[in-house]
Amino acid sequence: MMKNNIYIDIDNEYKKNIDLEILELCASQARKIGSNSHCDDSLSISITNSEKLKTLNKKYLGENKPTDVLSFPNKLDWEEGVRDIMSKDQFNNENYLGDIFISFEKIIEHSRLYKTGKTLELNIILAHGILHLLGYDHYDDRSRIKINDLTVDIIKNLNLDYKKAKISLELRNE
Secondary structure (H helix, E strand, O other): OOOOOEEEEEOHHHHHHOOHHHHHHHHHHHHHHHOOOOOOOEEEEEEEOHHHHHHHHHHHHOOOOOOOEEEEEOOOOEEOOEEOOOOOOOOOOOOEEEEEEEEHHHHHHHHHHOOOOHHHHHHHHHHHHHHHHOOOOOOOHHHHHHHHHHHHHHHHHOOOOHHHHHHHHHHOOO
């Protein structure tokens, strides 16, 4: 697998609603900011429907419900943006960070709920998902604040409404 590639697959019904260029920039900025410029691994992003997310959520996490984003790291060698260099890859998949699946139906729903608009909401969720691949989580207040602050930094670097992103993240109950 080559380094630094961002593979994006968007279901045909959603393509007209998505700015591919800003999505690629978001993924690049999330890797950079989330890892202090130490990650240039490739990753894949799939933007699809809620039914597909529900199926994946049930199969891999045992949750029989749709969700907005699922992140599947290729390896578990990242912890809060720092790679464990002692970790060995048993599958010879060096330079591949992982896979992100996003429900565009949930993006629309959340953009209305949090008043973010579809573009901002999609980039908030993508940044959040990539931060999960880099080992960030929200299991307690400290970690939730950290992942949210990094998400806002990424949104700010995209010249999107980071103040609205910050407010919407504070409203979410993860």
